[in-house]
Structure formats: C-alpha cells, structure tokens
Amino acid sequence: MIDVTDEPLTTLPPRQRDGHKGDYGRVLVIGGSRGMGGAPAMTGLATLRSGAGLVTVATPASTQPIVATFSPCFMTLPLVEDDYGIADYANVVDLIAAREQFDVWAIGPGLGRSDGVTELVAQLYREIPRPMVVDADALNAMAASLKRNPQALANPAGPRVLTPHPGEFARLAGAMPGAATTDRVTAVANFCERDPSGKLTVVLKGRHSIVCDGPRFAVNGTGNPGMATGGTGDCLTGIVAGLLGQRLAPWDAARLGMHLHGVAGDLAAMKLGEVSLIASDLLTYLPEAFKAC
Ligand SMILES: NC(=O)C1=CN([C@@H]2O[C@H](COP(=O)(O)OP(=O)(O)OC[C@H]3O[C@@H](n4cnc5c(N)ncnc54)[C@H](OP(=O)(O)O)[C@@H]3O)[C@@H](O)[C@H]2O)[C@@H](O)CC1
Ligand SMILES: Nc1ncnc2c1ncn2[C@@H]1O[C@H](COP(=O)(O)OP(=O)(O)O)[C@@H](O)[C@H]1O
Numbered sequence: 001m002i003d004v005t006d007e008p009l010t011t012l013p014p015r016q017r018d019g020h021k022g023d024y025g026r027v028l029v030i031g032g033s034r035g036m037g038g039a040p041a042m043t044g045l046a047t048l049r050s051g052a053g054l055v056t057v058a059t060p061a062s063t064q065p066i067v068a069t070f071s072p073c074f075m076t077l078p079l080v081e082d083d084y085g086i087a088d089y090a091n092v093v094d095l096i097a098a099r100e101q102f103d104v105w106a107i108g109p110g111l112g113r114s115d116g117v118t119e120l121v122a123q124l125y126r127e128i129p130r131p132m133v134v135d136a137d138a139l140n141a142m143a144a145s146l147k148r149n150p151q152a153l154a155n156p157a158g159p160r161v162l163t164p165h166p167g168e169f170a171r172l173a174g175a176m177p178g179a180a181t182t183d184r185v186t187a188v189a190n191f192c193e194r195d196p197s198g199k200l201t202v203v204l205k206g207r208h209s210i211v212c213d214g215p216r217f218a219v220n221g222t223g224n225p226g227m228a229t230g231g232t233g234d235c236l237t238g239i240v241a242g243l244l245g246q247r248l249a250p251w252d253a254a255r256l257g258m259h260l261h262g263v264a265g266d267l268a269a270m271k272l273g274e275v276s277l278i279a280s281d282l283l284t285y286l287p288e289a290f291k292a293c
C-alpha cells in the first residue's frame, strides 16, 4: 500500500565549527564521453555547490582534459576507453578497488551508450556498497541489462537513487508513465517493488517530480518550465549526491534535492526575469536555495 508522506522535509544539520572536508562527503561522479563533457561537469559543480567536501569526476581519458577545465574545484580521473567508448573490463576493476575512497557515487550523466558502458554500469550498480545516484545513460544501461535479465539488478550492494525523466523511465519500466500524478505514482511504486530489498528510491522527474521508495511518495511543488533545458537533470544528480555525502538518508536526500533544485530554478527565473534558463543559472542560485531552506 503506497501513501503520500506527511513528514516535514528533512534539512541538513548545522555545520560544526571544526568541520572538515571528510565530514561533508567524498563523491565520485562517473560520466562524460566525446562531445558530452558538460554533463558530468555540471553534476560535479552541483555536488560541490550542495556542500560536498570533495568531488572527483571520472570520465574517458579523451574527455578528461575538457572536463577538468570546467572547475579547479573538482579532481578528475581518466577512464580507459576503446573505439566504442568506455572499456568496461579496464575500469571496473580499478573503480571497485577504489570503493573505499568514496562515500557516494553518481553515475551516468553524458556517459553515452555502448556495451562497455552497459557492463560497467551493471557491475558498479551490483557491487558498490555505498549510496549511488543513477541517472541519464546509466539508466539507459540499466534498461539494456533488465531487457536481457529482469533480475539483473536486484538486491544491489547499497542504496540506489534513480532519477529518470519520463523517457528514461519508459525504457526502464517498459512503458511511459501516464500524465496524471496518480498514474505516475503507481508506475514508480510498481517499479520500486521490483527490488524487494528496499534499497531503491526513484525520482520521476517532470513538472511536478515524484519521489517514491516503495511504501511512500512525495510530489514536488517547486520549479518552472524555464528548467526544461539541457543539463538541469545533471544538476539534480549532483544535488542529491551532495546531500547523500552529508549523510542524509536516500529518501531525504532525493526529496530535499528535488525541492532545492526547483527553488534554485525559481530563484533564477525570478532574479533573471527569464522565461528560459540555462543549467548554470540554476547552479548560480543553488546556494541561495539552500539558505532559504
Ligand atoms: N551538456 C551536456 O553534456 C549534456 C548532456 N546530456 C546527456 O545526454 C544524454 C542523453 O540524455 P537526454 O535526456 O538528452 O536524451 P534521451 O535519454 O534520449 O531522452 C530524451 C528523450 O526522452 C523522451 N522523453 C519523453 N518525455 C520526456 C521528458 N519529460 N523529458 C525528457 N525526455 C523525454 C523524448 O523522446 P521522444 O518522445 O522525443 O521519442 C526525448 O527525446 C544523457 O547522458 C545526458 O546526461 C544532457 O543532460 C544534456 C546536456
Ligand atoms: N516544466 C517543468 N517544470 C519544472 N521542472 C521541469 C520542467 N521541465 C523539466 N523540469 C526539470 O528539469 C530537469 C530535466 O531533467 P533532464 O531531462 O534529465 O535534463 P538533462 O538530462 O538535460 O540534464 C528535471 O529535474 C525536471 O524535473
């Protein structure tokens, strides 16, 4: 039985005077491919702007120099690639071996689609014991794995927060959710039940994004159509990862993340007087959104 939550939004605790980077999370973002270096960079910037202590962006070697130019504040890690994109065999071993270094993983923005990506995502999704945000092409990779074996991703090693838009959700679940909120809630709740381990939280994005973890859901009331632009979803991935890095539970990080994402978009639209935004406008007003919360 699914029910709308009546819990108040969980917010971040006040920072201790002697806080240090490790207290606020070491986040690994895995994304990017030739021509899509901006996506993981926006995710990394949103993670930092959401308060994470340290952010590393792992991206194919050919894209690494480009991603690194987006900010001196995050580190970058080259991923081995072959002619078809990321080479799964060469990377999964190193990344899994690195699992103790990172508190939170965020995979998918700009990752591209290939057999190597599908295999890399499937192994990381199953094996990494830390909280993981799964977005964009990592969701498309999951859909490819589920098509081959519906149980391929059951009972992952740690909590997973999926952030599909309706197109990505349709690939994952096999059908486009209806437009009505009740249809969308039912579709997401049914999808969450596919993993009885209770480690799944899903944010179905849109005008009124819905967060659901199986028994409960919440509908977001912030945001505006100016946010319907490339990169704003990559920013949401970073916000949720940044909140997970500060020790919020997946449900709280997803629910607060979508709320703050929309508040930042509303502040940007109001302050810029713009009907259409670009994703970096959202990043500009994200700290103010946190302050207002
Ligand atoms: N600067 C960069 O590097 C950027 C890189 N990016 C990266 O690009 C990769 C592909 O991601 P993507 O979302 O752009 O494309 P895709 O997965 O094909 O889905 C889009 C299709 O889904 C459908 N659809 C239906 N309803 C929908 C809805 N409400 N909202 C959205 N879509 C909806 C609709 O299909 P249609 O109905 O047109 O057949 C639509 O054509 C991904 O890795 C991402 O991170 C981007 O983040 C941008 C900035
Ligand atoms: N009309 C709208 N009103 C409010 N938010 C919107 C609207 N359209 C899109 N958004 C938000 O913008 C983001 C778009 O995500 P996504 O499609 O993944 O973008 P990208 O992959 O290009 O970064 C989602 O968080 C969605 O909730």
Ligand SMILES: [Mg+2]
Pocket: 135, 136, 165, 233, 234
């Ligand atoms: Mg997206």
